[in-house]
Amino acid sequence: MGESIFDRSINKRNTLIKNRNILQTTYIPDQLPHRENEINNIVEIITPSLNKDKPSNILITGKTGTGKTAVLNYIGKELLKADPKEENCSYIYVNCEIVDNPYGILYNISNQVIKDQNSKIPFTGWSLDRVYETIAFHLDREDKVFIIVLDEIDRILHKNGDDIFYFLTTINEILKKSKVSIIGITNNTKFTEFLTPKIKSRLGEEKVVFPPYNPEQLQDILRRRAEMAFEPGILDEGVIPHCAAISAQVSGDARKALDLLRVAADIAERNGDNVITDAHVISARNKIELDAVIEVIKTLPSQSKIVLMSIIKNHEDKTKTVITGDVYAVYREICTILSCVVLKEKRVADLISELDMLGIIHARVKSFGRNGRTREIELNINKDIIEFVIKDELFEPMLNHKSSKQMTLM
DNA sequence: TGTCCACTGGAAGGGAGGGCTT
DNA sequence: AAGCCCTCCCTTCCAGTGGACA
Numbered sequence: 220m221g222e223s224i225f226d227r228s229i230n231k232r233n234t235l236i237k238n239r240n241i242l243q244t245t246y247i248p249d250q251l252p253h254r255e256n257e258i259n260n261i262v263e264i265i266t267p268s269l270n271k272d273k274p275s276n277i278l279i280t281g282k283t284g285t286g287k288t289a290v291l292n293y294i295g296k297e298l299l300k301a302d303p304k305e306e307n308c309s310y311i312y313v314n315c316e317i318v319d320n321p322y323g324i325l326y327n328i329s330n331q332v333i334k335d336q337n338s339k340i341p342f343t344g345w346s347l348d349r350v351y352e353t354i355a356f357h358l359d360r361e362d363k364v365f366i367i368v369l370d371e372i373d374r375i376l377h378k379n380g381d382d383i384f385y386f387l388t389t390i391n392e393i394l395k396k397s398k399v400s401i402i403g404i405t406n407n408t409k410f411t412e413f414l415t416p417k418i419k420s421r422l423g424e425e426k427v428v429f430p431p432y433n434p435e436q437l438q439d440i441l442r443r444r445a446e447m448a449f450e451p452g453i454l455d456e457g458v459i460p461h462c463a464a465i466s467a468q469v470s471g472d473a474r475k476a477l478d479l480l481r482v483a484a485d486i487a488e489r490n491g492d493n494v495i496t497d498a499h500v501i502s503a504r505n506k507i508e509l510d511a512v513i514e515v516i517k518t519l520p521s522q523s524k525i526v527l528m529s530i531i532k533n534h535e536d537k538t539k540t541v542i543t544g545d546v547y548a549v550y551r552e553i554c555t556i557l558s559c560v561v562l563k564e565k566r567v568a569d570l571i572s573e574l575d576m577l578g579i580i581h582a583r584v585k586s587f588g589r590n591g592r593t594r595e596i597e598l599n600i601n602k603d604i605i606e607f608v609i610k611d612e613l614f615e616p617m618l619n620h621k622s623s624k625q626m627t628l629m
Numbered sequence: 630t631g632t633c634c635a636c637t638g639g640a641a642g643g644g645a646g647g648g649c650t651t
Numbered sequence: 652a653a654g655c656c657c658t659c660c661c662t663t664c665c666a667g668t669g670g671a672c673a
Contacts, residue, residue: 322657344649346656522660543636566661568637584637588671591635 235488235495241448242481244474247292252443253436254286257429261294264425265400268308268364269301273391273398278422280408281429284472287404290429291368298366308364316371321383324375325350328367333357351386355393362396372403373410381415388421431471437463440473441480449484455496458483462500479503512600515577516608522562524609525553526570530580531602541596542587543568571596579605 240246251258265274281287295310302308311331318327322343329340332354340350358365367387369375375383390399403422411419432440441459462483466476482503487495519527529549533541547567554561562570571594575582581599586592598605 320658341649343647343657344655346649349656520660562660563662564636565638565663569661572637584669586669586671587635588669589632589634589673590671591633592669593634593636 235450235453235493236448236484237450238448239481241444242477242484244477247289247296248444250443251286251290251293252440253432254290254429257286257427258290258294260427261290261402262297264427265294265298265366265402268298268366268400271307271363271398273364274366274400275424276388276401276422277403277425277427278411279402279404279427279429280410281406282431282470282472283406284466284470284474284476285429285431286473287406287429288370291370291402291404295368306363308366309361310366310368312368312370314370315374319374321347321375322350324369324383325354329354329357332365347382355390358390358397358399359394363398365397365399366402367399368402368404370404371406373405373407376410376413381418384414384418384422388418432467432473433471434460434463434467437467437471437473437476441476444477445480449495453494455494457497458495458500461497465500465504475507478507482507509604512579512604513608516579516600516605521559523570523574525557525559526550526567527574527579527605528609529553530571530574530596530598531605533596534598534602542593543571543596544593546571546596568594 236242241248261277261279264277267274279287279291291312295312298308298310299305309332311328313324313327313331315324318324325347326340326342329350333339338353338357340353345353369387387399387401401422411423414422438459441462445454445459458480462476462479465479466472469475479500480503483495483499486502486506487499492499516524516527526546529546530541532549532553533539533545539545543564547564550567551561571580571582574580579598579600581597582594584592585595
């Protein structure tokens with residue numbers, strides 16, 4: 220065997236990280252420290268399901284990285300241990316962020332309920348009513364409790380999700396034998412405000428709030444993971460407190476803390492350093508932020524990219540404030556140059572709002588008196604980064620056309 | 630004090646594209 | 652093949668509005 224270009228890289232790897240898996244945010248540890256109260260609380264509520272009694276519906280709220288998903292996954296595992304053959308109770312987990320339309324969610328649920336390959340629901344094509352009926356029919360063929368966990372439940376709402384909530388919360392009136400109880404998870408505390416009162420009260424029969432971790436708790440969580448993931452002695456003593464402090468500042472986000480630690484370790488490893496230090500944590504923070512931004516911009520639909528480009532072009536004149544109308548004018552020009560479809564004002568205005576929600580720009584509504592009321596648009600991210608990312612085949616013609624000065628910047 | 634601008638925000642609906650059903 | 656259905660992206664329509672200016 221000859222030498223491979225990977226040899227050097229492979230030798231350098233795995234010197235620091237013993238078990239990378241443990242630092243991934245998807246990893247479910249055997250213990251979830253500092254969530255004992257929440258776990259007990261939920262367990263108490265859903266225990267009746269083991270006797271085929273319907274537990275109350277639960278609405279779980281808490282910011283990102285407070286362990287909601289981890290806890291619910293953990294509970295699902297434990298429930299299966301208590302009832303291995305699922306004779307009394309089945310646990311169904313659906314992440315509404317991945318599939319956020321009513322059909323998709325029901326399809327997802329049905330896939331876990333209907334085991335018989337031949338009666339499966341097609342992933343599109345049926346009417347929702349038919350899907351409802353089919354799911355209800357299959358639920359009732361058994362005689363047990365179905366606990367349906369809807370993670371990121373607020374995502375459904377924007378997509379006309381009223382019907383699906385109505386279905387899920389009233390389904391017990393149709394069922395003769397089986398029972399369904401819903402556990403909704405959301406990080407949006409205002410989520411229930413948008414629900415009709417009936418659905419609101421049904422969905423939130425019980426409420427469990429996950430508070431953010433404080434810095435000490437975050438440190439403890441990180442220490443436990445680090446012990447399993449790393450060889451001993453490779454962590455500078457400041458590293459864990461530093462990771463914890465950074466993420467405690469934001470929202471007590473354990474996911475972020477773990478990301479920091481993992482990426483810091485990656486960076487140290489790649490540099491061939493023997494010890495993970497504060498400096499690595501700082502690089503990690505920058506890298507994570509930058510990567511996230513780049514990823515968001517990269518995956519933007521091309522029309523949004525053009526809108527974003529229009530905003531940048533408008534900002535080249537530093538003296539004026541950029542408003543929706545200006546952006547639209549430039550947007551038209553760019554579309555013409557690229558010879559692509561020109562969307563209407565309303566749509567472009569909506570795309571601007573979306574860019575704002577993604578945090579790429581800051582667009583707040585402001586009144587200019589006689590000059591109308593519109594959005595004042597600012598860039599939230601370095602323009603060179605955006606241009607660098609957007610510069611794909613789509614924009615080659617435009618960048619060449621506009622100015623060669625711009626090109627040299629990249 | 631009222632006017633009036635340049636939109637905003639919400640709703641409704643079209644139509645293309647996925648696919649099922651008969 | 653014709654008729655449905657759902658979702659996504661988009662257009663059309665319209666009432667509503669904060670504040671500079673007359």
